[in-house]
Amino acid sequence: MKAAVLRNTPGKVTIEDVSIDKPQQREVLIRTSAAGVCHSDLHYAEGHFPTRLPTVLGHESAGIVEEVGPGVTHVKPGDHVVSCLSVYCGTCEYCLSGRLVLCRKRGLRRGRGGPQRLSDGDGGAMWQFLDLSSFGEQMLVHENALAVVNPEMPLDRASLLGCAVTTxxxxxxxxxxxxxxxxxxxxxxxxxxxxxxxxxxxxxxxxxxxxxxxxxxxxxxxxxxxxxxxxxxxxxxxxxxxxxxxxxxxxxxxxxxxxxxxxxxxxxxxxxxxxxxxxxxxxxxxxxxxxxxxxxxxxxxxxxxGSNRFQVDIPRYVDLYLKGRLKLDELVSGTIRLDQINDAFDQIRRGEVARNVVVFD
Known part of the structure; x- marks a missing residue:
């Protein structure tokens, strides 16, 4: 698949061929429909916050489930979903006390010593950004990173619910x-x-x-x-x-x-x-x-x-949008191609936009 890869910080992303694995236990393969370009992505690209490199950036997205791994119960192929970086384990003290956004994410990532969800053309590990890596034609994530939404919801608008709106x-x-x-x-x-x-x-x-x-x-x-x-x-x-x-x-x-x-x-x-x-x-x-x-x-x-409970919050926000009570159309400054992400980052630096959205074919 094509994806926007960050190899150095501070640095720009490059569009590369990236391999994506098959879904393993409780993992979900998604065909990405749209991904918002968030200021947080730029913070990491500029090196203000640490992340393992190389990585595929992006964390605000929506798409359609293509395949699920063993043990997945929350979603099924064909579901329209919104991703959220607030992936939770459901068993730590924060989850059990209702503060899912503070989850320590135990057991949700693949071990560093084994095959990763993403890899480069030579088989080298490519690290997943914020458990999502949305700037790619596909995503492979834990099922607890997804909220199922009404299929009537436009997915380019739905992508914004994963970060900016929820936050x-x-x-x-x-x-x-x-x-x-x-x-x-x-x-x-x-x-x-x-x-x-x-x-x-x-x-x-x-x-x-x-x-x-x-x-x-x-x-x-x-x-x-x-x-x-x-x-x-x-x-x-x-x-x-x-x-x-x-x-x-x-x-x-x-x-x-x-x-x-x-x-x-x-x-x-x-x-x-x-x-x-x-x-x-x-x-x-x-x-x-x-x-x-x-x-x-x-x-x-x-x-x-936003101290979210995203699997509850996001479907409610979808209802508000479909009823005309939540503004999302006005939030989109423009739709762009994957290879225009660096230009979108420049617009963010200049303070020119609310949200650009990458739309995949």
């Missing part, structure tokens, strides 16, 4: 638990941030303030349900939000992954407010907040993939 909506619904009538500020209006905006709207937030320096993204935030937008170029965004709200917001959601914006998220809270950090802060970066603010019961917390 943004989940940060609002699950991690922050936004209640009707509360105020929410979202810092960063890329794919994840825009979904946090529409999640806050669906949750019934009374005031939704979107913060982004790019005019087109502020316009999209209004389309997705923001009541106000803030341009950091107009002055300190914390001061702007405090003026808009008369003292701060109940919830601030950071969807960029930078030290300054994370600290701003905490600073723009009202008394008793909560900052939820969704963005991927680079390794080694430390966050500083005023200790005295904890005496006002302000809180700061992380959110991994």
């Amino acid at each position: 943004g909506l989940g940060a609002v619904f699950h991690t922050a638990a936004v209640s009707p009538g509360e105020s929410v500020a979202i810092i960063g209006c890329g794919g994840v941030g825009l979904n946090a905006v529409q999640g806050a709207s669906i949750a019934g937030a009374a005031r939704i303030i979107a913060v982004d320096p790019i005019p087109s993204k502020r316009e999209m935030a209004l389309l997705f349900g923001a009541t106000d937008v803030v341009d950091p170029a107009d002055g300190d965004p914390v001061a702007q939000i405090q003026e808009l709200t008369g003292g701060g917001v109940d919830h601030a959601i950071e969807a960029i992954g930078l030290k300054p914006t994370t600290e701003q998220a905490f600073a723009m809270l009202r008394i008793g407010g909560t900052a939820t950090i969704v963005g991927m802060i680079p390794m080694g970066v430390k966050i500083e907040v005023p200790g005295i603010d904890f005496m006002s019961e302000k809180r700061i917390q992380g959110s991994l993939m």
Whole structure:
């Protein structure tokens, strides 16, 4: 199969012929239909986070099941599925206590000493990226990485549910638990941030303030349900939000992954407010907040993939989309070929897009 391979970091992907194994115990072979190009893929390609090389990048995808291995009970050939990197084992303490997104993934990967799911043309091991490797014409994954979806759902739209939508909506619904009538500020209006905006709207937030320096993204935030937008170029965004709200917001959601914006998220809270950090802060970066603010019961917390329960969440998001209540069409900046991924990464660097989607023939 053709796949986008990363061999060096920082580096660009190359389109290569990659071999994919037959499904073994509880593994599923999928014909990939579409894969979103996420900023997280770029973080790894630039070397901000470690991954074993060479690898096939990609982690936000949808496709159709072609073949299943022994012991698979969750899916069958012909099923339309969305993949999610929150693959879970179902037996560790986190799974058993209902926090599947924190699973330690015991026994879900092939041992490093044996044949891997992917290999190069010479038979050398190619490491799977985030248990998925979506930038390939096929995927071989554990069945617990998949959610079955309504076949009426367009698969190019469905692919976005595997990361951007699940992370943004989940940060609002699950991690922050936004209640009707509360105020929410979202810092960063890329794919994840825009979904946090529409999640806050669906949750019934009374005031939704979107913060982004790019005019087109502020316009999209209004389309997705923001009541106000803030341009950091107009002055300190914390001061702007405090003026808009008369003292701060109940919830601030950071969807960029930078030290300054994370600290701003905490600073723009009202008394008793909560900052939820969704963005991927680079390794080694430390966050500083005023200790005295904890005496006002302000809180700061992380959110991994929106604290999702993806096999429950994703079918529900499909229903919302099919009923016209969830915006996905507007999220797609463009559809591209596999060999255009490096160009898509450049667009992400320039802040030009919400989501490009690789569509496979």
